[in-house]
Amino acid sequence: MSTSHSTNAGAPARILVDPTSEREPASKPRLPRLATLAGKTVGLLDISKARGDIFLGRLEARLREVGAEVKRYTKPTFTKPAPVDLRHEIAVECDAVVEALAD
Amino acid sequence: MSEIERPPLPNGIVAFVKRDCPTCEVVAPVLRDLAKRVALTVYTQDDVAFPEGLEPVDDRALEMSWHWGIDAVPTLIRVEAGEERERALGWNREEWQQLTGVEALGDGLPDWRPGCGSLSLAPDRVDELRARFGGGVLRSRRIELADLEDEYEAMFERGWSDGLPLVPPTEQRVLAMLGGTKRAPDEIVAIVPPDLVPCTVEKVAVNAVMAGCKPEYLPVVLAAVTAVCTDEFNMHGLLATTMPTGPVLVVNGPIRRAIGMNSGMNVMGQGNRANSSIGRALQLVVRNVGGGRPGEVDRATHGNPGKLGFCFAEDEEGSPWQPLSVDLGAEPGRSTVTLFPGEGPRNIMDQISRDPESLARSFAACLRTLHHPKLLIAFDCLLAVGPEHARVFEQAGWSKAQLIGRLHELLQVPGSEFVRGAGGIAEGMPEQLKDVALPKFKPGGLLVVHCGSGAGLFSMMIGGWVAGDLGSKPVIQEIES
Amino acid sequence: MHDTADLERRGIPAMYVATVEFVDGADAQARALGFEHSPVYVEHPIQDRTDDEMTAIADAAFEAVVAQLVS
Numbered sequence: 001m002s003t004s005h006s007t008n009a010g011a012p013a014r015i016l017v018d019p020t021s022e023r024e025p026a027s028k029p030r031l032p033r034l035a036t037l038a039g040k041t042v043g044l045l046d047i048s049k050a051r052g053d054i055f056l057g058r059l060e061a062r063l064r065e066v067g068a069e070v071k072r073y074t075k076p077t078f079t080k081p082a083p084v085d086l087r088h089e090i091a092v093e094c095d096a097v098v099e100a101l102a103d
Numbered sequence: 104m105s106e107i108e109r110p111p112l113p114n115g116i117v118a119f120v121k122r123d124c125p126t127c128e129v130v131a132p133v134l135r136d137l138a139k140r141v142a143l144t145v146y147t148q149d150d151v152a153f154p155e156g157l158e159p160v161d162d163r164a165l166e167m168s169w170h171w172g173i174d175a176v177p178t179l180i181r182v183e184a185g186e187e188r189e190r191a192l193g194w195n196r197e198e199w200q201q202l203t204g205v206e207a208l209g210d211g212l213p214d215w216r217p218g219c220g221s222l223s224l225a226p227d228r229v230d231e232l233r234a235r236f237g238g239g240v241l242r243s244r245r246i247e248l249a250d251l252e253d254e255y256e257a258m259f260e261r262g263w264s265d266g267l268p269l270v271p272p273t274e275q276r277v278l279a280m281l282g283g284t285k286r287a288p289d290e291i292v293a294i295v296p297p298d299l300v301p302c303t304v305e306k307v308a309v310n311a312v313m314a315g316c317k318p319e320y321l322p323v324v325l326a327a328v329t330a331v332c333t334d335e336f337n338m339h340g341l342l343a344t345t346m347p348t349g350p351v352l353v354v355n356g357p358i359r360r361a362i363g364m365n366s367g368m369n370v371m372g373q374g375n376r377a378n379s380s381i382g383r384a385l386q387l388v389v390r391n392v393g394g395g396r397p398g399e400v401d402r403a404t405h406g407n408p409g410k411l412g413f414c415f416a417e418d419e420e421g422s423p424w425q426p427l428s429v430d431l432g433a434e435p436g437r438s439t440v441t442l443f444p445g446e447g448p449r450n451i452m453d454q455i456s457r458d459p460e461s462l463a464r465s466f467a468a469c470l471r472t473l474h475h476p477k478l479l480i481a482f483d484c485l486l487a488v489g490p491e492h493a494r495v496f497e498q499a500g501w502s503k504a505q506l507i508g509r510l511h512e513l514l515q516v517p518g519s520e521f522v523r524g525a526g527g528i529a530e531g532m533p534e535q536l537k538d539v540a541l542p543k544f545k546p547g548g549l550l551v552v553h554c555g556s557g558a559g560l561f562s563m564m565i566g567g568w569v570a571g572d573l574g575s576k577p578v579i580q581e582i583e584s
Numbered sequence: 585m586h587d588t589a590d591l592e593r594r595g596i597p598a599m600y601v602a603t604v605e606f607v608d609g610a611d612a613q614a615r616a617l618g619f620e621h622s623p624v625y626v627e628h629p630i631q632d633r634t635d636d637e638m639t640a641i642a643d644a645a646f647e648a649v650v651a652q653l654v655s
Contacts, residue, residue, distance in 0.1 A: 014254060015233070017272045018244040019263055019309040019391045021300040026246060028261075030620040031597045033655035042653065043596075045587065050631050051638050055601070058642030059649060066650075081586040091594040096653045099588055100601035103630040247615070260589070261618050 034096050038067030043094035047078040052101040059098060078102070109170035112187070115142030116203050117180040119162070119173045122153035124219040127177050130194045131155070133209045134177075140205050148176065148222040168223035169236045175218035179203070193218035240288055241277060243305060258313070263391055265383070265411055269313040280308040283318030284325060285584065292325055293332035295393035296339035297400045302328065302392045307384070310391055314384035314412070319362045320377055322584045323440055324384045327352050327414075330442040330580035331385065337575045341444045341568055342395040347407040348568040350389075351445035351485065352382055352414035353552055355428035356438030358582055364416035368556035371415055371448055371487075371563065382412025407447035415554060421490050422553035423497035430503070430550065431579040438582040443485045443550065444568040444575035453492070454560040459499040462492060463506060466562065467513035471543055473566045477521045477531035479541045483548040483567035483577065489555035492562045503551050514543035545570065550577065585610060589619045599652035601645060603628035624648040 018026070034040055042063050044056045060070045071093055075082045082090075090097060118134055120127040131154035137143050138157055146167050147159040162168055171180070171187075180190040181202050191198040195215040199208050223232060233245070248257050254271045258264055270276065281288050281304070288305040295302045304325065311324050331338040331350050341348060354364055365375035373379065389395045397403065403410070419426045428439040451469045456462040466486070473484055488496075488506075496506055518539045523531040532541070548570055555561070568575050588598035599622035602610060607625060614621040626645050633641070 014248045014271075015274060016246045016248065016254065016258070017241060017274055017277045017309045018246050019272055019306065019313055019387065021295075021298060021302075021306075021392050021394060022244050023298065023300070023394070026244065027615065027618050027620050030622055031592050031595065033597050034653055035655070037650065037654055047587075051633055052630075054635050054638035055630075055642045058639045059646065062643070062646045075587070081590065087587065087590055087594065091591060091596050094596055097588065097591050097596055097598040098601065098649060098653070099598065101626070101630060102600065102602035102606055103628060246618070257618075260593075 037063065039069075040095040041069040041071060041093060043071050043073055043090045043097040045082065045090065045097055045099040046072065046074045047099060047102060048075050049078050049101060049103060055101045056098075059100070110167065111185050112167070112171065112180065112182045113142075113144045114182050114185065115144065117182055118143065118145045119148065119168055119171075119176050119178045119180075119221070120145060120154060120159070121148035121176050121219070121222055122150040124176050126194050126216045126218050127154075129212060129216060130177055130209065131157075133194075133199070133212070136208065137203060137205060141203055165223045165228065165232055166236060168221055169232045173221040173223055176221050177218055178221070240281070241274060241305060242289060242303075243277075243309060245274075262396075263313065263387075265386060265390060267411070269387075270315050272309045272312040276312045277305070277309050280312050280316070280318050280321055281305065283308075283321035283584075286325070293329050295328070295332055295389060296395065297342060298394035300392050300394070302332075302388065306392050307388055310387040311380075311384040314387050315376065315380040316384050317362070317376070317380075320381050320384070322582050323352075323354060323358065323362070323377075323381050323414075324388075326440045326580040326582040327381070327385045327442060328388055330440060330578040331389070333578050335576040336442055336444070336578045338389065338393075338395075339400075341575050342389065342393075342401050344568060345402050345404045346446070346568055347403055347405050347410075348444050348446045348566075349407070349410040349413065350382075350385060351409065351443040351565060352385065353427055353441040353443065353485070354381075354414065354416045354439070354582075355419065355426045355433070355441070356436065356582070358438035359416040359419075366416035366418035366554045370418075370554045370556075371413070378414050378416070379412060382409075382414030384412075385414075386410065386412050409445070409447050413445070413447075417552045418490065418554045421493075421557070423493055424503040424551070424553060427550060427552045428579060431577070433579055433581065439579050440582055441550075441577060441579045443483075443565065443577045445485055445565040446567075448487070448563040448565045451562040451564055452560070453562075457495060459496050459501050459506075460509075462495050463509045464513060467510055470510065470549075470564060471514060471516070473543070473564065475530055477523075477525065477528060479516060479521055479532060479543050480545050480548075481569055481571075481574075482544075483550065483570040484544060485550045485552060485565040485567070485577075487552050487554050487563040487565065489559060489562045490553070490557045491560045493553055507549050507551060510549060511542055511544065511546070515540050516543060585613055585619075585621060588621065592619070597653065598622065599624065599649065601626060601649065603630055622652040624652055 046052050063070050145157050145159040146162040151161050175192045181188045189202050196209050255268050258269045286304045290304045291301045362377050364377045433439045453465040518537040521532045522534045522537045588600050591598040601624050604625045605628045626641050
């Protein structure tokens with residue numbers, strides 16, 4: 001290892017002091033889920049790791065069986081968050097999203 | 104990790120080790136060798152008997168490891184004159200030889216071997232260590248960021264931002280900010296609406312860091328928070344209104360110079376750190392501590408750019424008149440901040456008038472249109488007279504009171520002009536007032552301040568939100584350091 | 585996970601599927617993001633699975649996935 005401080009597993013997390021009233025938990029709750037899948041559009045976002053497409057293909061078939069519409073999307077690379085325009089497209093076209101498959 | 108009060112390391116070569124680390128075991132003979140040739144101090148994290156034969160210093164409480172940011176063991180540090188010069192993590196023959204200046208180390212060992220995690224980073228120890236050693240003065244919850252997380256994005260994601268980037272409020276920065284006041288960090292400054300949260304000096308400091316303030320600005324921010332949270336100022340009402348108004352801060356007194364505020368060219372614009380960050384810090388406190396955010400309690404139809412922060416200093420030195428603070432009852436020479444519930448500033452342009460009466464009439468004609476020419480009495484106004492305009496009044500010997508008095512006279516409006524339906528305009532005052540003359544501003548509703556550059560025949564008017572008991576009254580607060 | 589956090593912020597309920605290797609890291613990451621995440625974990629490894637095996641894994645996970653989409 002080098003003589004500089006390197007960020008590795010076990011490196012100290014960076015700490016920020018909370019500026020809020022702390023009345024809310026530090027974690028934001030997730031959105032309410034859908035009431036049903038029938039008639040809803042579910043987006044399947046493939047993160048482009050091996051075998052994820054097969055996995056999502058099967059989820060697509062099963063989702064269609066329960067009446068959902070399915071749209072497929074693919075990230076250019078799993079190493080970064082999805083590009084903004086892709087996220088926007090998904091947000092506009094879908095009622096809910098499944099992202100897979102991280103290994 | 105706060106470096107503010109950390110215990111010093113001894114000079115020479117310092118090593119941090121733990122027994123429960125294969126690399127530390129492997130380098131124990133190297134350390135024994137070094138001990139014969141240089142001044143060596145070894146801190147042990149888990150076993151005072153390790154390494155054998157070296158009389159290690161007991162750091163099982165991990166105080167030294169914590170304060171000196173030991174990420175891995177073994178760590179080797181060269182200390183000269185009480186300062187760290189160089190450090191090496193893990194075993195690496197070349198690095199260790201270079202650092203210690205000793206040749207032929209670790210004969211028979213591989214060239215390098217990675218270290219193990221320091222106990223001071225163990226997940227089950229970290230919280231306790233932080234509470235014990237780090238930023239002990241601060242009581243706020245700590246937010247931990249993931250390794251790869253960008254701290255600027257993280258703050259946006261958590262909803263702390265007003266739309267612009269924030270300075271990350273590390274413990275170190277917050278502690279430094281608290282150095283700007285003598286007040287205790289846990290002192291309650293105010294109960295902040297709309298959530299009615301008791302806000303400590305510490306919480307103000309955190310938001311002041313994020314806003315980009317320097318510690319010497321903190322007393323102004325503290326005074327402003329106190330002022331806006333008074334019943335008279337009615338911050339909740341001001342926040343919740345659909346009108347485009349927000350807190351406007353006017354600073355008077357010696358503090359202006361002391362912290363480098365701008366009262367001259369572009370006084371209401373961008374470019375001055377104190378002006379820009381102090382107003383912003385107040386806004387962030389209301390947002391983050393009080394819970395007052397656009398789209399939630401803040402219902403402004405359009406808002407105005409000043410809601411990001413609108414703070415400026417009066418030009419007292421160039422003014423022909425007494426400062427705004429003295430108008431409002433403060434003792435001359437005191438540092439104060441006056442809070443006015445105002446909209447964005449509007450220009451009053453008069454490049455021709457050379458006599459005070461003509462200029463006063465220009466002012467009145469413009470002031471008449473505040474919010475709407477047919478709406479009277481209900482709104483106050485902060486009139487910022489520019490130096491070139493002020494000189495017109497000065498040369499004619501008009502005091503501020505005289506100017507204000509004349510403006511009130513000129514702004515008497517007959518009912519026939521201002522009632523609903525008059526002029527073919529449905530808006531206006533109730534019809535039963537049609538035979539009465541009313542002033543545009545209630546007595547005391549027109550405040551005058553002096554600022555701006557010496558070139559430019561302009562003044563500025565800042566319209567107020569609803570005045571009086573139902574709305575907001577301007578509040579002046581002394582600034583204590 | 586950043587993508588699902590972002591989509592939630594855009595108003596779209598989102599969930600993700602990862603292998604069990606991810607459990608600890610995912611919790612830590614979610615906490616750091618200040619985000620209540622909705623994971624479903626499947627067995628590891630994935631890379632060398634046949635198509636049939638992947639299909640079976642998807643079938644086995646389907647109920648859990650639906651549970652993270654519907655309340």
